[in-house]
Amino acid sequence: MANSKYEYVREFEQSDALLKNTWIVVRIDGRGFHKFSAKYEFEKPTDKRAIDLMNGAAAAVMKELPDVVLGYGCSDEFSFVFHKDCALFERRSSKLMTTVASTFTAYYVLLWPEYFPGVRLSVPLPTFDGRTVCYPSVENLRDYLSWRQVDCHINNLYNTTFWALIQRSGIDAREAEQRLSGTLSSDKNEILFQLGINYNNEPEMFKKGTVLYRNFELQTLNPATGRKASSTLTEASLAAPTREVQKPSKSAAEREKKTKAKAGIAVQHIDLIKDEFWECRPWILTGKVGRLME
Template identity: 60%
Template sequence: MANSRFEYVKNFEQPDHLLPNTWVVVRIDGRGFTKLCTKYNFEKPNDRRALDLMNAAAKAVVTEIPETTIAYGVSDEYSFVFHKSCTLFERRASKLVSTIVSTFTAYYIHLWSSHFPDTPLSAPLPSFDGRAVCYPSVQNLRDYMSWRQADCHINNLYNTTFWTLIKRGGMDGKEAEKFLAGTLAADKNEILFSKYQINYNNEPEIFKKGSVVFRDYELVEPDNRDLAKVADDAAEPPQQSRTQAENEKKQRAKARVVVDHLDIIKDDFWGRRPWLLSNKPGKIPKQT
């Protein structure tokens, strides 16, 4: 591009490179989704169609952007994780966030009719906002993921009990809220079981655990050593040649991206899938 006297305006751009050697989480949230749920009459407390749509959009993002290592979603939010060695967009926060948000939103709207065939979209259309957060260690990252899944369980237990009191107990919102004030998890489980014969443990895993999106390689026997220490052994991510990086990117592109509803708080999930923390592609399972 030829220089011009107007080019000085580039100096107003502020650098927004994220900290090197840190895990990056881009978390997106639905904007105004309470109104959207009402507008399209989403089922309470969980609308499986809406959750499947969120998961389909997230799967498309992970598939299109192979630098993502794992994603976790619940309700109208999704967290996309980039390995600490990731250099996509030179780790510019604005580029990472805008790419994730725009790609997710595009697929959410594109796939809407597949999940809501009898309910066409109309303005205002669904949209999402996002932010990028850096986590210095594997333990920090896992604690973040655990926090989101623990939140999923807490909120779902409350919402399941709340809406049961309304739908089957004949209460209105204020009465149900007052009835549940100060109750613990055991109390809510007891209310569901003793009053309505609902065993919360039998609720679908997607509601209780949320959804995890990742590339599927052959599982391995978990390493008994501390997983956080193993993954953080290297103070600096190893430098790769461009050829090595491209080869690994191609390997990731060949892997099947899956959506599952698993416990990501316990060590077993991470220990049997070392590629999530090492960023090294695993072995592609044989087709049966």
């Protein structure tokens, strides 16, 4: 209906383009997942099937959207990082957020039978909301991801102790909450030890969450220094003025896209707070493709 008299309504649309040259994080969260997990009787304190399903849906999102350079998730949330040079959907917040949330939800439902065989989905169905946040520097981005991983550890330690008290001590939820009120990490570890649980032996997936990235060949570190032999990635090396950056040709962009597709998605439960994670995987922050695994 081009050039109709009704076209004026487009003037009510507002631009929601995100700030250029900033790292974009789209974070999705399960809506009403407390009731959802109760309905489908998720195992307590953590159901590995549910975590594997979240990871499977997140990996599918990264395959669908090559612009996503990294994903991090725990419990019923996942954060997807778009490189600061990303131009997908002209960096429109609503487009990025809804595409990630809807794609994730679609794959969550599609993959459900694979992880919960014989359990049929019904209302309430799993849904996820989303938000977009811009981070101006690598330091800010890494601090965000570190915050999420630390939060994962804190919540998992609490939940592990909470359910251990209920399942092994025979007390109810209210008593467990009172018992844990004001306790420190050391106190919770002591409670678990008394109940026959060594928290250090808990699965890394539960303690550290899940990190997803393109599965290129890792950079080796110098055994003497613990750092790469070549210059390490710094804020300065990643902050070249936009006007000096030459856009890759269409053919080069297509080659990069194909290389990313061949790389596949690595699913790891590792520490992303320390420098080593980033130095061994420089393609995440540079936005360039790495060397394919042989």
